[in-house]
Amino acid sequence: MNTIKTIVFGVCMLCMFQLSSQEIRVSIKIILDVNGNRPDEILTNEKFDSAFLWINERMVEYNRGIEFVPFEYVEIGGPSGALSTAISNQFNGTSSDHRIDAGLITELEDAAQMFPSAFQWRSDMINVYYSRTQVQNGICSFAFNTDHDEGILIDHRRADEPEVLLHEIGHFFNLFHTADASCGTTLLDDSSWDLNTIAVQNFGVNYNQLSAANQRLVDDTFNNIMSQIRNQGESRVVLTECQLDKWHQTLVNFTSRTDVTSGVAFYVDDNDPDPCNILPGGSPCGCNGKPDVPFEDAHCAFNQLDGVTKDVIVFKPGMYDADQNSNVGIVLDKPALLTATRQGSAVIKP
Numbered sequence: 561m562n563t564i565k566t567i568v569f570g571v572c573m574l575c576m577f578q579l580s581s582q583e584i585r586v587s588i589k590i591i592l593d594v595n596g597n598r599p600d601e602i603l604t605n606e607k608f609d610s611a612f613l614w615i616n617e618r619m620v621e622y623n624r625g626i627e628f629v630p631f632e633y634v635e636i637g638g639p640s641g642a643l644s645t646a647i648s649n650q651f652n653g654t655s656s657d658h659r660i661d662a663g664l665i666t667e668l669e670d671a672a673q674m675f676p677s678a679f680q681w682r683s684d685m686i687n688v689y690y691s692r693t694q695v696q697n698g699i700c701s702f703a704f705n706t707d708h709d710e711g712i713l714i715d716h717r718r719a720d721e722p723e724v725l726l727h728e729i730g731h732f733f734n735l736f737h738t739a740d741a742s743c744g745t746t747l748l749d750d751s752s753w754d755l756n757t758i759a760v761q762n763f764g765v766n767y768n769q770l771s772a773a774n775q776r777l778v779d780d781t782f783n784n785i786m787s788q789i790r791n792q793g794e795s796r797v798v799l800t801e802c803q804l805d806k807w808h809q810t811l812v813n814f815t816s817r818t819d820v821t822s823g824v825a826f827y828v829d830d831n832d833p834d835p836c837n838i839l840p841g842g843s844p845c846g847c848n849g850k851p852d853v854p855f856e857d858a859h860c861a862f863n864q865l866d867g868v869t870k871d872v873i874v875f876k877p878g879m880y881d882a883d884q885n886s887n888v889g890i891v892l893d894k895p896a897l898l899t900a901t902r903q904g905s906a907v908i909k910p
């Protein structure tokens with residue numbers, strides 16, 4: 561009896577887990593030195609486990625139904641053969657050849673795609689490499705393209721700073737640094753600036769003279785995941801709604817469910833003047849449900865569910881008709897996570 565209970569409980573927990581989020585797969589690779597040793601700061605995988613816990617706490621706060629899954633921790637390089645030794649020589653070391661920059665990440669990506677098994681390169685995960693390098697930082701080649709050939713390389717001394725991993729993943733999803741202000745919800749900043757410097761440089765007055773709204777802009781920049789300011793880390797947790805929309809837009813632009821995620825996010829926004837909805841004769845479900853052309857009616861998103869993968873339906877604030885045409889309501893017969901952005905409540909009217 562106890563055994564049966566345990567099994568039933570286990571199955572149910574699995575069901576809940578499967579419905580919890582849109583999973584994004586990550587493969588963590590540790591580049592060994594030529595003697596087969598891991599870099600000093602990452603002798604075990606403990607810091608990676610902690611990093612994913614921290615990152616997924618942020619995902620819960622962001623409310624977009626995303627969860628990062630550390631699918632594997634693997635080691636590459638070492639003394640086991642000529643190719644392994646070459647990998648260690650090229651990507652593990654502290655000489656000037658091992659400076660993390662655009663040149664080194666491009667070399668790594670090119671070599672990994674030429675020798676995918678030696679680099680344990682995965683076409684259906686985000687490939688993250690940790691190594692001993694000359695400088696303590698990380699890099700992701702940028703911007704995203706449809707070849708999905710972006711790798712991430714991070715110095716081992718940054719393994720206990722999960723915000724660095726999330727920052728590089730942000731680049732993977734096409735986010736720029738805050739200083740580029742591409743969303744309009746972050747300000748100009750620079751790596752050495754504090755709150756006051758950001759205020760002065762952007763508004764010409766000190767932080768304490770700013771309106772609450774502008775202080776919020778300064779805070780959201782200073783504490784932003786995509787800022788290059790090395791503040792205390794603890795508070796570096798912000799991604800603005802615009803950044804999250806952009807991230808999800810990139811994610812849903814992935815053309816296949818077999819890519820880094822198995823699921824799909826469908827956006828619903830009744831305030832968005834979608835041309836596909838308002839054109840004469842246009843279908844209410846003519847939009848594709850991506851963040852830039854969201855569905856207007858809730859039922860359009862539900863119609864897209866395939867009943868198998870871990871899809872997410874994201875509602876922008878608003879009042880939604882369950883089905884304004886035939887008034888049959890919504891039939892919930894397929895698994896999906898429903899969530900609303902942090903901007904306000906979404907109400908589905910019968």
Ligand SMILES: [Zn+2]
Pocket residue numbers: 727731737
């Ligand atoms: Zn960056």
